[in-house]
Amino acid sequence: MALIAPSLLSADFLNLGSDIDMINNSEADWFHLDVMDGLFVPNISYGMPIIAQIKKRAKKTCDVHLMVVEPQRYLEDFKKAGADYLTVHYETGYHIHRTLTSIRALGMKAGLAINPHTPVEMVKDIIHDIDLLLVMSINPGFGGQKFLPTTFNKIREARQLIDQSGSKTLIEIDGGVTLENISDIIAAGADVLVAGNTVFAAPDPADMIKRLKQAGK
Numbered sequence: 119m120a121l122i123a124p125s126l127l128s129a130d131f132l133n134l135g136s137d138i139d140m141i142n143n144s145e146a147d148w149f150h151l152d153v154m155d156g157l158f159v160p161n162i163s164y165g166m167p168i169i170a171q172i173k174k175r176a177k178k179t180c181d182v183h184l185m186v187v188e189p190q191r192y193l194e195d196f197k198k199a200g201a202d203y204l205t206v207h208y209e210t211g212y213h214i215h216r217t218l219t220s221i222r223a224l225g226m227k228a229g230l231a232i233n234p235h236t237p238v239e240m241v242k243d244i245i246h247d248i249d250l251l252l253v254m255s256i257n258p259g260f261g262g263q264k265f266l267p268t269t270f271n272k273i274r275e276a277r278q279l280i281d282q283s284g285s286k287t288l289i290e291i292d293g294g295v296t297l298e299n300i301s302d303i304i305a306a307g308a309d310v311l312v313a314g315n316t317v318f319a320a321p322d323p324a325d326m327i328k329r330l331k332q333a334g335k
């Protein structure tokens with residue numbers, strides 16, 4: 119069954135505690151936490167101090183998505199803040215393999231994200247060094263954007279690559295996931311679905327999580 123990871127980017131930051139409790143008490147599997155630096159993406163979100171606070175209250179896996187340049191500078195900080203999965207972008211580094219190795223050495227699961235313009239085959243030689251392959255289905259930076267249909271092929275390619283390699287890497291899809299497209303995304307081979315706007319713009323977010331989970335069965 120596919121995992122659902124609500125993104126707190128679309129949560130109500132004046133009532134973050136109650137949104138965290140809502141996710142704790144819902145059928146969601148993970149917390150997806152988006153860190154943006156205003157350089158790698160044209161937006162700034164939140165960083166380690168907020169994640170450390172979230173971690174105190176969250177009762178589920180914390181999946182931290184770093185949209186920052188030079189992510190290798192902050193690996194220990196995010197470990198201390200409580201990241202369970204730490205995902206860096208392929209496009210940010212000359213030595214991504216070293217960064218992924220360091221993430222695992224610190225005791226976290228290593229994630230690698232690819233932007234819409236990066237082909238899946240770029241990760242072929244390091245697939246065994248990745249616990250999570252995050253295929254961006256939008257250009258990162260903002261919630262509430264429309265799913266790029268070219269992602270479907272990339273999911274199928276990623277599924278084939280992972281299955282052929284015998285690795286256990288999970289495929290995560292981030293951006294524009296809705297009740298309408300979730301079944302097709304899972305059918306293409308995705309394991310983890312991030313949902314921000316779909317969950318938090320719904321009149322009953324916990325019920326929306328339940329419906330997303332149901333659609334992923």
Ligand code: DX5
Nearest residue numbers: 125258259261262294314315
């Ligand atoms: C965007 C972030 C996403 C974002 C997804 O750069 O990586 O995690 O929160 O938001 P929705 O689900 O609204 O597209």
Ligand code: ZN
Nearest residue numbers: 152183292312
């Ligand atoms: Zn994200």
